[in-house]
Amino acid sequence: MQDRGIARSCRSIRTGDIEMKQFSSLLISLVFATVAHAGTPWTQLHGSASHVGTWNGAIDPAAVQFDWSSSANLFLNRSSQPVLSTSADKIFAYSDLSTHSGAIYAFSTADGSQLWSANVRSRVDLWSASSPAYQNGYVYWAGSDHTGKFSIYKLSETNGSATVWSYDNYLGEIVNDSLTIAGGKLFVSTYGATDSNYSAYSARHYAINLADGQIAWSNTDGGQGQGSMAYDPSRNQVYQTVLQGGQHKVRAYNAGTGAVAWTSSWASQYPFHQDGIAYDAQTDALYLQDYNFNGDGWVYKVAASNGVKTWQAATPRSGTGVPTVDIDGTIYTCGDYGNFVDPGRTRAYAPNGQVDWTVSLAGGWIGSTAWADGYVLVGDQYGDNFYLLNELNGGVVSTLAGSGPAVFGTDHFYTVGSNGRLYAYYAGAQPSIPGDTNRDGDVDLADLGNLAGNYGATSGKAWEQGDFDGDGDVDLVDLGALAGNYGIGVPAPLLDFAKDAASVGLPEPTIVMFLGFGALSLCARRKTVRS
Secondary structure, eight states: OHHHHHHHHHHHOOGGGOOHHHHHHHHHHHHTOOOSOOOOOOOSGGGSTTOOOEEOSOOOTTTOEEEEEOOSSOOBOTTSOOEEOTTSSEEEEEEEEETTEEEEEEEETTTOOEEEEEEEEOOOTTSOOOOOEEETTEEEEEEEOTTOOEEEEEEETTTOOEEEEEEOSSTTOOOOSOOEEETTEEEEEOOOBOSTTOOOBOOOEEEEETTTOOEEEEEOOOOSSOOOOEEETTTTEEEEEEEETTEEEEEEEETTTOOEEEEOSSOOSSOOTTOOOEEETTTTEEEEEOOOTTSOEEEEEEETTTOOEEEEEEEOBOSSOOOEEOTTSOEEEEEBSSTTOSSOEEEEEOTTSOEEEEESSSBOTTOOOEEETTEEEEEBTTSSEEEEEETTTOOEEEEEEOOSOOEEOSSEEEEEOTTSOEEEEEOSOOOSSTTOTTOSSOOOHHHHHHHHTTTTOOSSOOGGGTOOSSSSOOOHHHHHHHHHHTTTTOOSSOOOHHHHHHHTTOOHHHHHHHHHHHHHHHHHHHHHHHO
């Protein structure tokens, strides 16, 4: 890889005898040393508010390796997908403490150490648990206790301190639907059981303002069990399943007001239960599954513009899964044979709904697939194996420990095992931009400050502290890497390196030297653009 070669070149240079021409060439190469394989962290169920389940990073199966696992005896729930912070330095996962209580745990993605935990209301006697969601420094969780009181938790990512918004007007509302956050609102649906035998249902859909926790709108359109709403930014709509006149249908709502945009004229054969909806902008379509307890159900492709069903195809039984749609429109689902029979199954569909392949290897009632860089990632609910499958034929590429759905950071992926541990795997990708200390896709003042705070250190430093060539120190070569890429990913106006470097306390002679190199780098960049 280009960046590995650059690192070797950097280590071979001694700053005391660098010639201007040598260093300028090195700096220019560092300017263009960005690589495309670092991905966007998953901060919500199945990746984002659309729940499409694809990751834009790269995976090198030959280089995939175990990084760390969390402590034992935390009882992390495999049906609840963890989520990451935007900077990918923390991952948040749900744990079952008892039948009616749980906790959110925060772990450092650097080494898996536990940062904090926060107790939350929970009701997990319906087999599945909701997934948290992250936005702007807070982790959100929806839960209910044995009385059915419904609450939203807003937890500080720093220490887990909680703001709790409670909605206790409707006894019996069970929440095991995952949260969707978009447009300043949090969208969630309830299961709707009104007594301990689940004999009556009055499930609701909610839109809650993130600013103050007030209900923006709600309705009683739900049936028994509800999946996660998918968000469509082009129309500012959310999509959810409803129970209308005893029929299970799909409905589109205005995300801001709750006004109904359309309701499908067709109804599913089985209840939709807790399976979520995926909205794929590329095909402008919705993908969702219904739930047949005793065997195969159906996966549907539905036009997002009007709710017209494009096709339906048989799919392995799934109770909490969300279909995955990759970049060329191929769809992936997983489930089992009914009645919780092992093994699970994973299936791929062509864009027209025809089955491409099925493997009786992984999946399960609480499983979901994910896709990244030509590979399908799926866990085995009934064992403790986690698989990377070839997207073309379902062939096993790698087998790892773990069994829950995959979630992604920038260069790692994660899964919860049957033992309740969180496993972290290195995807085989190198950091994307030399100088991007916090790996958020740009090189800006925050990165310069991180380097400046460690400048001159001779050992013990890492990428996050400004050591971009992997030799443990933070020196002129590392500063050159950052200076060459300074401003990448930052909207105009461009950052002022000289001014910003002085503001974070870098030595003036060092800054002056880099001003000359900056002009040379700019010329090289313009020449590359023309060519």
